[in-house]
Amino acid sequence: MARSTFVGLVQDRAPDRACSDGGRDGHRSCDRGRASRRARLAAGRHARRAEDAGADRDIPRCNDETDQFEFSVHKQPQLNNAREHAWRERLKPYYTEFGIDPAAPVPSSNRTPFDVALCAAVEEIKPEVVSFHYGLPEAALLKRVKDAGCVVISSATTVAEARWLEANSCDVLIAQGYEAGGHRGMFLTDNLATQVGTFALVPQIVDVVKLPVIAAGGVTDARGIAAALALGASGAQLGTAYLFCPESKILAPHRAALKAARDDGTVLTNVMTGRPARGFINRVMRELGPINDIAPEFPLAAGALAPLHAKAQAQGTGDFSSMWAGQAASLGRELPARELTAKLADEAQALMRRMAV
Amino acid sequence: MARSTFVGLVQDRAPDRACSDGGRDGHRSCDRGRASRRARLAAGRHARRAEDAGADRDIPRCNDETDQFEFSVHKQPQLNNAREHAWRERLKPYYTEFGIDPAAPVPSSNRTPFDVALCAAVEEIKPEVVSFHYGLPEAALLKRVKDAGCVVISSATTVAEARWLEANSCDVLIAQGYEAGGHRGMFLTDNLATQVGTFALVPQIVDVVKLPVIAAGGVTDARGIAAALALGASGAQLGTAYLFCPESKILAPHRAALKAARDDGTVLTNVMTGRPARGFINRVMRELGPINDIAPEFPLAAGALAPLHAKAQAQGTGDFSSMWAGQAASLGRELPARELTAKLADEAQALMRRMAV
Numbered sequence: 001m002a003r004s005t006f007v008g009l010v011q012d013r014a015p016d017r018a019c020s021d022g023g024r025d026g027h028r029s030c031d032r033g034r035a036s037r038r039a040r041l042a043a044g045r046h047a048r049r050a051e052d053a054g055a056d057r058d059i060p061r062c063n064d065e066t067d068q069f070e071f072s073v074h075k076q077p078q079l080n081n082a083r084e085h086a087w088r089e090r091l092k093p094y095y096t097e098f099g100i101d102p103a104a105p106v107p108s109s110n111r112t113p114f115d116v117a118l119c120a121a122v123e124e125i126k127p128e129v130v131s132f133h134y135g136l137p138e139a140a141l142l143k144r145v146k147d148a149g150c151v152v153i154s155s156a157t158t159v160a161e162a163r164w165l166e167a168n169s170c171d172v173l174i175a176q177g178y179e180a181g182g183h184r185g186m187f188l189t190d191n192l193a194t195q196v197g198t199f200a201l202v203p204q205i206v207d208v209v210k211l212p213v214i215a216a217g218g219v220t221d222a223r224g225i226a227a228a229l230a231l232g233a234s235g236a237q238l239g240t241a242y243l244f245c246p247e248s249k250i251l252a253p254h255r256a257a258l259k260a261a262r263d264d265g266t267v268l269t270n271v272m273t274g275r276p277a278r279g280f281i282n283r284v285m286r287e288l289g290p291i292n293d294i295a296p297e298f299p300l301a302a303g304a305l306a307p308l309h310a311k312a313q314a315q316g317t318g319d320f321s322s323m324w325a326g327q328a329a330s331l332g333r334e335l336p337a338r339e340l341t342a343k344l345a346d347e348a349q350a351l352m353r354r355m356a357v
Numbered sequence: 358m359a360r361s362t363f364v365g366l367v368q369d370r371a372p373d374r375a376c377s378d379g380g381r382d383g384h385r386s387c388d389r390g391r392a393s394r395r396a397r398l399a400a401g402r403h404a405r406r407a408e409d410a411g412a413d414r415d416i417p418r419c420n421d422e423t424d425q426f427e428f429s430v431h432k433q434p435q436l437n438n439a440r441e442h443a444w445r446e447r448l449k450p451y452y453t454e455f456g457i458d459p460a461a462p463v464p465s466s467n468r469t470p471f472d473v474a475l476c477a478a479v480e481e482i483k484p485e486v487v488s489f490h491y492g493l494p495e496a497a498l499l500k501r502v503k504d505a506g507c508v509v510i511s512s513a514t515t516v517a518e519a520r521w522l523e524a525n526s527c528d529v530l531i532a533q534g535y536e537a538g539g540h541r542g543m544f545l546t547d548n549l550a551t552q553v554g555t556f557a558l559v560p561q562i563v564d565v566v567k568l569p570v571i572a573a574g575g576v577t578d579a580r581g582i583a584a585a586l587a588l589g590a591s592g593a594q595l596g597t598a599y600l601f602c603p604e605s606k607i608l609a610p611h612r613a614a615l616k617a618a619r620d621d622g623t624v625l626t627n628v629m630t631g632r633p634a635r636g637f638i639n640r641v642m643r644e645l646g647p648i649n650d651i652a653p654e655f656p657l658a659a660g661a662l663a664p665l666h667a668k669a670q671a672q673g674t675g676d677f678s679s680m681w682a683g684q685a686a687s688l689g690r691e692l693p694a695r696e697l698t699a700k701l702a703d704e705a706q707a708l709m710r711r712m713a714v
Contacts, residue, residue: 159620159687178535179554193647194621194638197536197554199575199584200684204620207688218557227556227584230712263516263561264551281551290550327557330516331564355587356713 068129069122071114073137074275077297086294088304094284094320098311107306109299114141123148135161135187136168155185155216157195162205162213164188174237175205177217181240181326183277184268192268192276192291199231206232220331222347226355229348238344240325244332245340253318254280261329272305272322274298280329283319284308425486426479428471430494431632434654443651445661451641451677455668464663466656471498480505492518492544493525512542512573514552519562519570521545531594532562534574538597538683540634541625549625549633549648556588563589577688579704583712586705595701597682601689602697610675611637618686629662629679631655637686640676641665 088102095102112118114137122130122145130145131153137145145152146169155174156162162173176185177198184195196204198217206213215228216237228236243250244258257265257280268276269290275298276291284305288295295301308320333340445459452459469475471494479487479502487502488510494502502509503526512531513519519530533542534555541552553561555574563570572585573594585593600607601615614622614637625633626647632655633648641662645652652658665677690697 177554177556179557189621191621193624196620196684197534197556197575199534199555199581200536200577201620203578203580204685204687218554220557221560223560223588224556226587226712230583230587230708231580263553263558264546264548267550327553328561330561351587352712355583355709 067125067127068131069125069127070131070133071118071137072111072134073114073132074111074134074298076113077274077300079300080296083294083296084300084304087296087301090288090294091304091308094308098308100307100311104307106303108303111299113137116141119144122150126150129153131174133183133185135185136165136170139168142169153214156205157184157186157201158189159201159204159208161186161188162209166209166211170211172212172214173205173209174214174216175202175233177201177215179218179278179327180216181266181278181329182324183273183275186276195268198228202228202231202233218326218328220326220328221333222344222351224328224331225344225348226351229352240329241332241340241344242337243325243329244334245337246334247337250323251313251318251321252316253313253321254323257318257323258325258329258332259334261325261332263327263330266325266327266329270301271295272302274301277322277324278326280318280323280325282321282323283312283317424482424484425488426482426484427488427490428475428494429468429491430471430489431468431491431655433470434631434657436657437653440651440653441657441661444653444658447645447651448661448665451665455665457664457668461664463660465660468656470494473498476501479507483507486510488531490540490542492542493522493527496525499526510571513562514541514543514558515546516558516561516565518543518545519566523566523568527568529569529571530562530566531571531573532559532590534558534572536575536635536684537573538623538635538686539681540630540632543633552625555585559585559588559590575683575685577683577685578690579701579708581685581688582701582705583708586709597686598689598697598701599694600682600686601691602694603691604694607680608670608675608678609673610670610678611680614675614680615682615686615689616691618682618689620684620687623682623684623686627658628652629659631658634679634681635683637675637680637682639678639680640669640674 088106092102114132119137119141126148127150129152130150133155136142136152136154142152151171152169153172153174154165154170155176156165157176162175165173174185175198178195178201179198186195198215198219201217202213202215212234213232214235214237215231215233216239219225219228219236219238220241224238225236240258242248243254248255250258261280265280266278267281267285267290268278269285270276271285271289271292272279274295279285281290296303302322305320312319313321333343335343445463449459471489476494476498483505484507486509487507490512493499493509493511499509508528509526510529510531511522511527512533513522514533519532522530531542532555535552535558536555541549543552555572555576558574559570559572569591570589571592571594572588572590573596576582576585576593576595577598581595582593597615599605600611605612607615618637622637623635624638624642624647625635626642627633628642628646628649629636631652636642638647653660659679662677669676670678690700692700
């Protein structure tokens with residue numbers, strides 16, 4: 001099943017753990033006074049992994065809020081043998097370097113797009129919130145999700161995508177700015193040159209949709225939360241901030257990269273998975289990317305990288321690992337998730353009070 | 358002389374005209390309560406064109422504030438005949454299309470970097486503020502500017518550039534985010550892939566320098582001003598917003614592009630001048646760019662485009678014109694500069710009061 005990545009919260013309800021393993025894993029802090037009920041619902045839920053959803057319905061909850069599941073709705077890729085071959089040829093020197101047989105089969109991706117089976121699981125579990133990345137599922141499946149009573153969230157990277165999501169029955173929008181860590185949710189465009197910074201994106205989306213808008217991308221501390229609300233967002237989604245938490249399941253090189261984070265230490269790359277995503281610059285991104293047309297279609301590129309990731313990772317490096325992070329990673333603090341959440345809420349409220357003086 | 362591009366203001370002192378002709382032309386709105394005296398000085402001045410400085414010291418002032426001059430400190434380019442030739446060859450089909458002799462001499466750029474002569478003019482006029490783009494002038498010239506009593510401002514596009522500017526005696530920093538219109542001030546890096554969005558850049562710079570920081574890039578309305586202050590900036594610089602003013606001297610196609618602005622309607626391009634700058638996508642950017650290695654070194658690329666600009670412009674198109682704008686251009690309002698300024702100040706203050714509720 002597709003992984004679920006969101007961790008949500010409202011200001012006065014802190015989850016006691018972070019489920020984060022990547023830049024898109026997110027906590028949301030929501031402005032209670034201004035958000036609509038739906039935004040508050042969307043922002044007030046704590047996710048559990050969709051992978052676990054069918055197998056285990058007794059996952060400990062972080063608070064008394066209902067679950068949120070996240071699914072990818074990417075188009076299933078067509079296997080292109082020539083492109084796959086070119087990609088493996090390009091990676092061959094690395095295989096040789098690590099003593100891996102370049103002819104050995106590589107794992108295929110487990111990133112299944114949302115489908116009938118997953119939809120049936122949603123209907124059974126009835127999570128309060130279901131979020132999608134790369135648009136929305138086909139209308140019939142979306143209707144089933146909504147008929148199950150779920151609030152539907154998806155990400156927009158442009159005003160055009162925001163309009164499309166609103167026109168296609170999305171309930172809450174995430175405005176995902178250029179600074180955001182992890183995969184860009186872009187689905188109506190593949191032009192990275194016209195992707196929009198959070199500062200410019202949020203108010204322009206807020207102005208043209210009626211739906212609640214959650215700001216994402218570069219929001220790591222209380223200043224970011226206050227700024228997101230100033231720009232007109234109903235809430236803010238923090239991803240990278242929670243990767244710092246001791247509860248976060250990221251691997252050691254990723255954690256080390258977070259501690260050494262710089263403003264200019266990330267790029268948008270397609271070489272890790274085949275779709276553009278923002279992460280800390282590693283060796284393969286530096287040597288083959290950040291953008292390279294030979295990377296197979298998402299998520300196939302990740303397959304041939306997996307053995308290299310495993311070997312390099314075992315040696316303590318993230319040279320071949322996705323280490324997603326946003327551009328404001330350096331503002332993160334290593335605090336337990338609950339404590340971080342409480343601090344962020346207090347600090348954001350205090351800051352907003354000071355701004356009125 | 359280098360063109361001057363800044364228009365500054367404080368919240369309660371509105372200039373009565375906009376001197377804007379490009380995205381970097383800026384009005385600054387400054388948070389009086391929090392800004393240091395130097396920031397207020399920097400933000401409270403109204404610019405006049407440096408081109409006019411020597412010739413005419415009786416330029417009407419917009420208010421009772423002192424002038425601010427802006428200079429470029431780019432390295433004088435080495436003429437590379439092969440590259441120039443390749444560029445003109447690439448543009449030849451356009452020359453033919455417009456009936457221009459491709460062999461005719463093209464104008465050379467009048468963008469002279471700050472030098473001894475300009476420094477002497479500064480010493481004579483003693484503007485209260487002198488701002489630089491692309492770093493700072495050599496130490497001896499900078500010392501003369503500071504000895505003349507001028508407050509020195511420059512732009513940083515990364516934390517590293519901010520540290521450098523502080524270490525090299527800059528008085529006030531502009532944090533120029535990825536969204537900003539016009540030329541990027543980058544001077545320690547030429548890597549566009551690691552340029553930082555305003556939302557992420559401002560707090561990271563604020564945290565490592567003691568100097569006042571002015572946020573720029575995507576700030577077009579009161580929400581942006583409040584957000585900039587929330588992120589820790591002492592003030593905000595608005596460029597694109599003032600291009601809308603009737604007083605703005607931009608050409609008709611530029612004004613038309615502003616009225617039709619979209620969030621995803623600009624790109625960073627080097628084909629207009631040789632250095633990366635953000636502007637509305639035009640024909641030459643679409644067909645040759647946005648980034649193309651054959652564009653000659655800044656500012657030489659602009660030379661061969663000038664005849665095309667003139668012809669296309671006469672036909673009412675901006676196909677070959679620099680139409681600088683930031684990513685939040687769609688938020689602009691066509692109001693007289695003084696009225697816009699007063700509105701922005703009122704609205705930002707009201708918004709900040711509401712945020713405290």
